[in-house]
Amino acid sequence: xxxxxxxxGALIAYEVTxxxxxxxxxxxxxxxxxxxSAQRALAGxxxxxxxxxxxxxxxxxxxxxxxxxxxxxxxAALAERLDLQGxxxxxxxxxxxxxxxxxxxxxxxxxxxxxxxxxTPRVLNEGDWRLGLSADLVKARTAAIRDDYANFAVAAGSxxxxxxxxxxxxxxxxxxxxxxxxxxxxxxxALWASLVEKDFRALLPRIQQPTLIVHGAHSQLYRAETAxxxxxxxxxxxxxxFDRSGHAPHIExxxxxxxxxxxxxxxxxxxxxxxxxx
Numbered sequence: 001x002x003x004x005x006x007x008x009g010a011l012i013a014y015e016v017t018x019x020x021x022x023x024x025x026x027x028x029x030x031x032x033x034x035x036x037s038a039q040r041a042l043a044g045x046x047x048x049x050x051x052x053x054x055x056x057x058x059x060x061x062x063x064x065x066x067x068x069x070x071x072x073x074x075x076a077a078l079a080e081r082l083d084l085q086g087x088x089x090x091x092x093x094x095x096x097x098x099x100x101x102x103x104x105x106x107x108x109x110x111x112x113x114x115x116x117x118x119x120t121p122r123v124l125n126e127g128d129w130r131l132g133l134s135a136d137l138v139k140a141r142t143a144a145i146r147d148d149y150a151n152f153a154v155a156a157g158s159x160x161x162x163x164x165x166x167x168x169x170x171x172x173x174x175x176x177x178x179x180x181x182x183x184x185x186x187x188x189x190a191l192w193a194s195l196v197e198k199d200f201r202a203l204l205p206r207i208q209q210p211t212l213i214v215h216g217a218h219s220q221l222y223r224a225e226t227a228x229x230x231x232x233x234x235x236x237x238x239x240x241x242f243d244r245s246g247h248a249p250h251i252e253x254x255x256x257x258x259x260x261x262x263x264x265x266x267x268x269x270x271x272x273x274x275x276x277x278x
Contacts, residue, residue, distance in 0.1 A: 001058050004081055006074050013058025014051045014078060018043030021112075021271055022087035023261070025050045026075065026095030028160075028248075029195070030153060030180040030188060032057025035092070038254035045262055049082065051075060053098070055187040065190040068094075068198055072101040084110045086271030088264070092117040092250065093221075094191075097198060104203040112268045114211040115261065118219050118247050120226045121200035121233070131226040138196055145192055149185035156180055162218035162246040169252065204233035211237045212264055216245035216252070 003011040015033055023046040025036040033050030034057065042048060054071050055063020075098055079087070089111050091099030096119035103111060120132045133141075144152040157177020158165055165173050211234050215227035224241060231237035242249035242256065250257045 003058070004078055006054070006062065006077060010054065010062030010074075011059070012051070012054060012062060012074050012078065014049060016047065016049050016082075018046050018048045020044075020046045021265055021268075022047045022049055022082070022084045023265075024075070024079070024084070024087050024089045024111075026089065026091045026098050027051075027053060027056070028093030028095055029192065030056070030156065030183055031092075031176075032179065034179070035176070035248075036090075036250065038251060039090075039258060039261070041254075042258055042261060046088075046265070049078075049084075049087075051078065053095070055191055056183060060183065060187075063184065063187040063191070066187055067191065067194040068097055068101065069194070071191075072098050072105070076102055076105065076107040079107050079110045086110075086112040086268070088113045088115065088261070088268070090115045090117065090250075090261070091119070093119050093247065094195060095119075097195060097200060100200045100203055100207065103207045103209055108207075108209075111209055112271065113264060114207070114209050115214060115264065116211060116230065117214045117250060118216050118222055118227075119230075120222050121204060121230060123196050123198070131223065131229055133221065142189075142192060142196070145185065146189050149183075149188065150181050153177055153180035153183070159220055160247040161252060162216065162244060163220065172251065201233065204230065204237075205235065207234055208236065210264075210268065212260065213237055213239040214249050214257070214260070215239060215241050216247055216249045217241050217243050218246045221247050 052059040055066035089099045096116040154177035158173045213227045227239040231239040245252040
């Protein structure tokens with residue numbers, strides 16, 4: 001595991017394996033880079049960069065009160081440090097929110113494409129917006145994270161999968177809950193509040209990179225309509241459904257997910273392979 005020093009001196013953990021076009025993998029809320037372990041099979045095709053976002057995994061010590069803006073700044077700094085060129089960003093849930101901010105900001109030229117995995121541009125439903133989560137559900141999750149984090153995290157480990165959890169996924173669902181529970185409740189409360197405040201709808205039309213929007217047909221969080229909204233809002237968006245997945249298609253249908261990534265990369269202009277490897 002490598003570390004780099006963020007602008008405030010915090011150490012952010014990341015792992016680099018493989019060789020080829022950079023594939024920057026940004027995990028979901030409460031997770032870490034290890035949730036992309038099934039994508040290690042792509043190391044023969046890509047330079048895989050798995051980041052433990054501030055407050056998570058090997059970057060836990062850096063996350064007393066992490067925010068979406070701060071995490072996006074961390075990843076932008078890492079992209080500059082590694083001199084990424086022609087990268088594909090893969091953002092799962094929270095990671096998609098970070099990716100949108102990167103693609104609409106100064107780091108955008110370093111990315112040639114994006115893959116968004118089961119996320120909404122606005123978590124909180126309000127007014128005529130109904131493609132996120134209800135106000136009651138957001139309020140309940142906020143209270144559970146603050147007051148009963150351990151039980152919330154364990155339950156969330158199972159909830160990211162299509163229900164009922166298939167026999168072959170039960171062990172990893174238990175593992176996911178255990179990993180979620182290792183985070184600091186105060187840090188997760190702060191990050192959840194930051195995410196709920198965000199509204200990326202106005203950013204989407206500014207993102208010019210070709211983008212795949214991957215949706216789990218059995219997701220308990222977001223509907224197919226959410227994926228289609230994003231695809232229509234982006235200048236170059238396309239939605240694709242994973243028929244046996246919930247909130248984590250890259251874990252639930254990894255072979256198909258990896259094939260989709262390779263096919264998507266093949267549709268992008270070729271890049272000159274960078275010389276740096278770490």
